[in-house]
Amino acid sequence: MPVAKCRGPGCESTRLIEAHIIPRCFAVYIGGNNPAGGNVQLTQHGSANAWPPLGEYDTGILCAACDQRLGKLDGYFYDVCRRFERDAIRVGRHYEMASVDCDRVARFFWSLIWRASITDRATFAEVDLAEHGEAVRDLVFGDISLAAEKRFQVAIERFESEHVDVSRIYSPPRPGELGGFVGFGFMFVGFRVFAKVNEQPFPGPASSVLNGRSMLCVPIRRFEGTPEFEATAEMMITAIEQRRAAGAT
Ligand SMILES: [Zn+2]
Secondary structure (H helix, E strand, O other), X not given: OOOOXXXXXXXXXXXXXXXXXXXXXXXXXXXXXXXXXXOOEEEOOEEEOOOOOOOOEEOOOXXXXXHHHHHHHHXXXXXXXXXXXXXXXXXXXXXXXXXXXXXXXXXXXXXXXXXXXXXOOHHHOOXXXXXHHHHHHHHHHOOOOOOOOOOOOEEXXXXXXXXXOHHHOEOOOXXXXXXXXXXXXXXXXXXXXXXXXXXXXXXXXXXXXXXXXXXXXXXXXXXXXXXXXXXXXXXXXXXXXXXXXXHHO
């Protein structure tokens, strides 16, 4: 078997570490298999009723140095999330938060998709960046402005719910489509994320696009009524019934 090499750009290291696909800080934040949260698995064909594992790592993809570079993105978005709960201002049907390097947030989301695409872990089997793999890797590890980046745009929304603590919601990235755009969608700590790979940019000055912005501007989407909510509700009911059944025996 050939020795695995780090997948970081230009890196030749064969001293690979346990690289987490979903960063550990968020795994703790989301809280694992907790039916009080909304940790949910979605597939292209609707919902699969399973709690996706959060602690999965791969020992064949990254060296410590490259993993640490991604760790800086993880840390940045983690801080943004903590700050969002405290500082985001609601303006009508969206939230605003100043002084956010939205390029770094977009890089973070792409880094999750990239990690999911290079691992062999079954949870992420559907995530394949194919011909975009190298370009996404270079975008993730690079530091140029994404303002002019029309292909790899990331749009986000914030879920709002009466029933679920949306900040604990997570689903693994999946290939998907949004209004004719092809890309990857997932839910992450209260945000609904769509990262596209079309050449065609999102139309108009869409406020939900992260690329090139210094103000986080996030449209609000009611969680109830979305397919994601249906999946989450189903799973919670199943979990409660299973607990009841276990208690009854
Ligand atoms: Zn490396």
